[in-house]
Amino acid sequence: MSLHSGRMHGGGIVKENGAVSLADLRDGQEGSVVALRGGHGLVGRMAALGFTVGATVRIVRNPGRGPIIVSVLDTQIALGRGQADHVLVRRP
Amino acid sequence: MTQAPAVDEPRPPTQKAKSITIALAGQPNVGKSTVFNILTGLNQHVGNWPGKTVERRMGHLEHHGVGIDIIDLPGTYCLTANSPEETITRDFVIFEQPDVVMVVINASSLERNLYLVTELLALHRPMVIGLNMMDVARQEGYEIQPEELSAAIGAPVVPMVASRGQGVHELLDAAIAVAEQGEPQELNRPEIRPDHETVLVQVQKIIARHVPAPYPADWVALKLLEGDAEITDLMELHLTPEAWSLVQDLLREHEDAIIAVAGGRYEWISRMARAALVRPRVGHVTLTQRLDKAATHPFWGLLVLSGVLAIIFGLTYAIGGPLQEWVEETGIEIISGWVLSLLAWAPEWFQALIADGVIGGVGAMLTFLPILVIFFACMGIMEDVGYMARAAYVMDRFMHSIGLHGKSFMPLFLGFGCNVPAVMGARILETRRNRLLTIMLAPLVPCTARLAVLTVLAQIFFPGNAILVTWLLTGLPLVVLALSGVVIRLLFLRGEQSAFIMEMPLYHLPNRRTIGLTVWQRTLSFLRKAGTVILAVSVVVWALATLPHGEIDTSYLATLGRGLEPVGQLMGLDWRSMVAILTSFIAKENAVATLGVLYGVGEGARGLGDVLAGQFTAASGLAFLVIQMLFIPCVATLAVIRQETDSWKWVLVNILFLGVLALGGGIIAYQIANLVL
Known part of the structure; x- marks a missing residue:
């Protein structure tokens, strides 16, 4: 299942309208969340941590492999690459 | 809403x-x-x-x-x-x-x-x-x-x-x-985002009179929209099939309602924040940001972690070691002398039961109490300061490859001191799957007691190559741990990827009271629950080693050891070694003492080294040490596994897993060593 601010759209970690996976941003880059993918469980958990459509995120650390650190809602969250790929963002 | x-x-x-x-x-x-x-x-x-x-x-x-x-x-x-x-x-x-x-x-x-x-x-x-x-x-x-x-x-x-x-x-x-x-x-409560208000009202209307008490009806409607599995099952049970299919249609049509619910909450939150919160100016560099420059860096982070681990070990050796020695050599003696003087009236067998069985068991527990307390304190401080999350972050890459979570690293590391805090430390992990996997693998981290046995016996069995053998055999259980992790992941947890989502809290000064209470409670809960089990088992083993004639050579335990001799023969070990392995169940360091007693050390002028060197070949010595490093954990560890998993099943699984692993490893080591050496 995939969840979007408005309509549903196809699976896969495809970039759409210039949106990229959160794991594709580099250190210090900012983005705005456009969609969250995954089941209700993951989306609910991510939402509770501040990853919601429209939220501004900033990459604190992305070493290229392994988990990344993202700043969202004044908190730093470590995310596995798998989970980061479920967050689609658009660069400002 | x-x-x-x-x-x-x-x-x-x-x-x-x-x-x-x-x-x-x-x-x-x-x-x-x-x-x-x-x-x-x-x-x-x-x-x-x-x-x-x-x-x-x-x-x-x-x-x-x-x-x-x-x-x-x-x-x-x-x-x-x-x-x-x-x-x-x-x-x-x-x-x-x-x-x-x-x-x-x-x-x-x-x-x-x-x-x-x-x-x-x-x-x-x-x-x-x-x-x-x-x-x-x-x-x-x-x-x-x-x-x-x-x-x-x-x-x-x-x-x-x-x-x-x-x-x-x-x-x-x-x-x-x-x-x-x-x-x-x-x-003042949040409302769902306007684009989903209608569907919420529709769901509320359908379920209104069917929501079982004491569930709030409007909350149930929200949870249905959020796709909450438990509430979905609940309402399927309480609605008529027709009403339920209406609800299902609505939910299917609005699968993304969870975003609207969360969005509504965040709109409410930003209204609250607008009223009450003034943010720092942009570019304000905080203490946490400065510290994290090093602590979460892919390279410097590992270095910082090594430093922290070194401090923990340093503390253990500087404070825990001497304390442990004192308890072992003086403390226990004082207690047993005092208890025996009180029991002067009692029959000899009863005195022996108390002195060797009960005090022996309590002593084993007390000797590792200092290390336990130090490790509980280190865990508590690192958690309270906020460093634990950083350690988990830098180690996640490595732990992930063996099917574990970054947070498993710290508990497992504590296992080098004692497996008990390792098992109890698994509490910080979020899912039961991660907790269980960490607990099952924790006994493969060689604890100080096992390392002590290894160091003593390696010098006796391999006089020329003691250091090499010690290193290899310390690494062995760790390699087995990593391989077991990979195998378990491939066999049982296929495709089930454990999500790594973790808050990195801001650093702050630790609170003495919080840490003190945590240490106190963990130690107390260990003593209370594990204590009784350890005491009981140590009395039973004492009885087995003493009855019926008061001599270990002719005891039930010896009979058991002789029964195991056929297995022992596959790795060149006689019944005495098998008994030594069995008694190490109380505490790992017992292995050496039992060997000493059974081979009659002290009965001539010959010391432990001379006696044992004559009894073991290089191959059988190696097999004995391999078993020691891989064998079932001590009773204290098993007791906390019982406590932490709340099930005897996992204790049994652990015994079988490590028992088979140890005996298999011993046999393989012996056979290969015989071919090569």
């Missing part, structure tokens, strides 16, 4: 001189335990939630003649049904109907923390909010007006610095005032 601001269902007014139940809720890393500890002190009861392996802490206090029960709910970010902690929290509030829900929130990440408040507001209980860590927020450049926040939400908001004891009692006063006031609170 449609009612904002809304009026709570009237509650029977609390009579005076009654007791008040307060549910303490909060997200992780908000200082909730500190608040709980300040309020209840040592007057708390620690157990497990019924049927769950989640810790439950309850406390009682008297305040101006009012009896107050406080239940410390598990730390959760939200109230979905995705984890036992979340289910426990929401079920408690729904079914136990506490007089007040006391939510502790972290002022330095106000908006994220208000998310749990929005979820709790939907459960219609009176609420007070503790705005904790005001000092950290100030240090990070935030300015928060508690009165504004209170006015906006409609519930009391008390600013606090719980780590310094500030504001905690004011929070309690506010909670009591709310519990005792007859008037229900007028709380």
Whole structure:
């Protein structure tokens, strides 16, 4: 299942309208969340941590492999690459 | 939700001189335990939630003649049904109907923390909010007006610095005032985002008269839209098939409603924040950011971690070692001398039972108590300071490859001192799967007792190559651990990827009281639960080694050892070695002592080394050591595995897993060594 601010759209970690996976941003880059993918469980958990459509995120650390650190809602969250790929963002 | 601001269902007014139940809720890393500890002190009861392996802490206090029960709910970010902690929290509030829900929130990440408040507001209980860590927020450049926040939400908001004891009692006063006031609170609740308002109303209408008490109907409707599995099952059971299929159609059409629900909560949150929060200017570099430059760096982070680990080991050797030695050599002697002088009247067998069986067992427990306390303290400090999350972050890459979570690293590392804190440390892991896997693999981390046996015997068996053998055999269980992790992941957890989502809390100074209480409680719970098991097992093993004639050579244990000789022969070990392996079950260091007794060390002028060197070949010596390094953990570790998993099944699984591994490893080592050497 995939969840979007408005309509549903196809699976896969495809970039759409210039949106990229959160794991594709580099250190210090900012983005705005456009969609969250995954089941209700993951989306609910991510939402509770501040990853919601429209939220501004900033990459604190992305070493290229392994988990990344993202700043969202004044908190730093470590995310596995798998989970980061479920967050689609658009660069400002 | 449609009612904002809304009026709570009237509650029977609390009579005076009654007791008040307060549910303490909060997200992780908000200082909730500190608040709980300040309020209840040592007057708390620690157990497990019924049927769950989640810790439950309850406390009682008297305040101006009012009896107050406080239940410390598990730390959760939200109230979905995705984890036992979340289910426990929401079920408690729904079914136990506490007089007040006391939510502790972290002022330095106000908006994220208000998310749990929005979820709790939907459960219609009176609420007070503790705005904790005001000092950290100030240090990070935030300015928060508690009165504004209170006015906006409609519930009391008390600013606090719980780590310094500030504001905690004011929070309690506010909670009591709310519990005792007859008037229900007028709380401002979030609404779903407008694009999904209609569907929410439709669902509410269909389910309205079918929601079983005491579930709030509007909350159930929201949870249906959020796709909550538990509530979905509940309503499927309580609705007619026709009504249920109507609901299902609506839900299917609005699969993305969860985003609208969460979005509505965040809109409410930003309204609250606009009223009460002033952010730091852009470019403000905080202490946490500065420290994390090194602590989470892919290279420097590992170096920092090595430094921290080195300090822990240094402490263990500098403080734990001498203490342990003193307990072993002097402490036990004093106790047994004292007890025996009291028992001078008793028959000899009874004196032996007490001196060797009981005190032997207690002694084994006491000798590793210093290390245990040091490790519990190190764990507590690292958690409280906020470093634990950084260690988990830098190690996640490596732990991930063996199917474990980054957070498993610290508990497993503690296993080098003693496997007991390793098993107990697995509590910090979120899912039961991660906890179980870590607990099952923890005994493969060679503890100090095993390393001591290895060092002593390697020098005897391999005089020329002792250091090499010691290194290789220390590495062996670690390699087995990694391989087991990979195999378990491939065989049993295929495709089941464990999500790594973890908050990196801001660094702050540790609170002595919180850490002290944690160490005290963990040590006490270990002594209480493991203590009885260790005592019982050590008496049983003592009896087996003594009965029927008072000699270990002719004892039941020896008979058992002789029965195991056929297995032993496959690795060149006689019954004495098998018995030594069996007695190491009480404590690993027993292996050496038993060998000494059975081979009659001390009966001539020959020392342990000479006697054993004559009895073991290089191959059988190697096999013996391999078994020692891989064998079933000691009884203390098994006792805490029982305690932490809340099941004998996993104790048995662990015994079988490691028993087979050790014997198999011993046989392979012996056969290969015979071919090569």
